[in-house]
Amino acid sequence: MLKPGPVWAAGTMSGTSLDGVDAALVLSDGEQIFDFGRSEYRPYSDSERHVLHAALGCWPDDEGVDAAAEVVETAHAEILSGFSEASLIGFHGQTLAHDPDGRHGLRRTHQAGDGSVLAEVLGRPVVWDFRSTDVEMGGQGAPLAPFFHFACAKYAGLTGPVVFLNLGGVGNVTWVDPRQPGPEVPGAVLAFDTGPANAPINDLMRMRRKLDQDEGGALALEGRVDEAVLQGFLNHPYFLRMPPKSLDRNDFHDMLSRVSELSDADAAATLTACAAASVVRGGEHYPVPPEAIYVTGGGRLNAALMVALQSRMNIPVQPIEDIGLDGDMLEAQAFAYLAVRVARGLPTSGPSTTGVGALIGGGKISRPG
Numbered sequence: 615m616l617k618p619g620p621v622w623a624a625g626t627m628s629g630t631s632l633d634g635v636d637a638a639l640v641l642s643d644g645e646q647i648f649d650f651g652r653s654e655y656r657p658y659s660d661s662e663r664h665v666l667h668a669a670l671g672c673w674p675d676d677e678g679v680d681a682a683a684e685v686v687e688t689a690h691a692e693i694l695s696g697f698s699e700a701s702l703i704g705f706h707g708q709t710l711a712h713d714p715d716g717r718h719g720l721r722r723t724h725q726a727g728d729g730s731v732l733a734e735v736l737g738r739p740v741v742w743d744f745r746s747t748d749v750e751m752g753g754q755g756a757p758l759a760p761f762f763h764f765a766c767a768k769y770a771g772l773t774g775p776v777v778f779l780n781l782g783g784v785g786n787v788t789w790v791d792p793r794q795p796g797p798e799v800p801g802a803v804l805a806f807d808t809g810p811a812n813a814p815i816n817d818l819m820r821m822r823r824k825l826d827q828d829e830g831g832a833l834a835l836e837g838r839v840d841e842a843v844l845q846g847f848l849n850h851p852y853f854l855r856m857p858p859k860s861l862d863r864n865d866f867h868d869m870l871s872r873v874s875e876l877s878d879a880d881a882a883a884t885l886t887a888c889a890a891a892s893v894v895r896g897g898e899h900y901p902v903p904p905e906a907i908y909v910t911g912g913g914r915l916n917a918a919l920m921v922a923l924q925s926r927m928n929i930p931v932q933p934i935e936d937i938g939l940d941g942d943m944l945e946a947q948a949f950a951y952l953a954v955r956v957a958r959g960l961p962t963s964g965p966s967t968t969g970v971g972a973l974i975g976g977g978k979i980s981r982p983g
């Protein structure tokens with residue numbers, strides 16, 4: 615068992631954009647955040663990314679999964695070997711497939727990478743497979759960052775309800791009331807995935823311009839939003855579902871065909887408006903209006919997306935740096951914090967975050983032999 619008091623844990627995230635691995639240190643006792651430490655980013659090479667892309671949608675027994683797991687384990691072993699000050703590792707792995715509602719068969723979620731292999735290589739305990747138990751118990755298995763977002767709101771000294779918005783490949787929000795004593799208390803957090811965020815914009819840029827992303831949102835800023843496409847997108851049944859709810863990267867696979875008739879700039883503007891509008895639609899579910907929205911993830915660097923959000927909302931939409939947090943590393947930090955919670959036997963999700971029936975602690979702990 616973990617010694618009492620705060621410990622330094624290193625968390626990692628390999629997100630749905632498949633760009634690379636983030637790793638970051640957090641000093642925590644699993645409840646409070648005492649400090650944030652250094653962080654690092656290790657990009658995937660083109661060939662590694664190709665292997666991961668090819669394995670998207672795969673389940674553990676499918677062909678191609680072993681190669682993807684090896685890429686994930688190798689990249690994580692490399693980046694984590696530099697974090698010798700961490701006594702505990704929180705290893706998220708790479709989500710390849712996520713079907714918590716069993717729409718394609720079994721209800722399940724799949725993060726590639728074996729934490730027991732990393733525990734051996736690193737010689738330290740590794741907490742991993744954070745999402746499976748939640749799904750097995752009837753939850754969505756995502757988002758899992760909300761309990762960490764609650765601790766962040768306390769760390770930042772916030773005093774009223776706010777929203778943390780992560781704009782990664784997929785968007786997700788956590789509505790947080792930091793006046794509550796802890797994240798497990800009813801009314802402290804409400805979380806769900808909002809819709810596609812950067813993934814369709816990236817896919818468009820790759821297909822039409824051979825670029826990885828719409829840098830700064832420059833192309834979208836040149837274009838005009840096609841209102842008919844936007845309205846059609848908002849008719850998707852996902853937006854009628856009550857939270858908790860979560861998405862697979864491929865759930866909105868038809869986004870590019872929706873904009874196929876538009877110019878590059880209009881298509882970028884329209885996909886950007888779709889991402890922003892889906893976040894706004896999500897606002898219907900907040901128990902109490904938030905005082906501000908703090909944006910984390912790569913999408914906060916897309917000016918077109920930030921402008922589209924602010925123009926649709928009457929509360930401040932600010933990058934999370936404005937409250938002293940690191941928008942590039944928040945997800946990696948989340949899995950460091952959650953690793954400490956798992957090691958201490960504290961819950962990592964509950965009815966208001968993943969929809970699981972009761973508070974549960976997910977995650978396996980693998981120790982070096």
Ligand SMILES: Nc1ncnc2c1ncn2[C@@H]1O[C@H](COP(=O)(O)OP(=O)(O)OP(=O)(O)O)[C@@H](O)[C@H]1O
Binds near residue numbers: 784828913
């Ligand atoms: N300077 C920038 N201009 C425009 N977009 C950017 C910029 N920097 C990052 N992005 C967008 O953010 C994405 C990366 O975001 P992030 O790292 O938060 O995603 P992720 O963690 O992989 O995804 P998820 O949170 O869904 O798992 C990039 O793929 C790109 O679309």
Ligand SMILES: CC(=O)N[C@H]1[C@@H]2OC[C@@H](O2)[C@@H](O)[C@@H]1O[C@H](C)C(=O)O
Binds near residue numbers: 712755
């Ligand atoms: C299944 C899965 O990996 N989901 C990710 C993904 O990326 C963003 C969004 O979709 C969120 O639900 C989740 O990640 C964050 C870190 C979470 O669990 O809170």
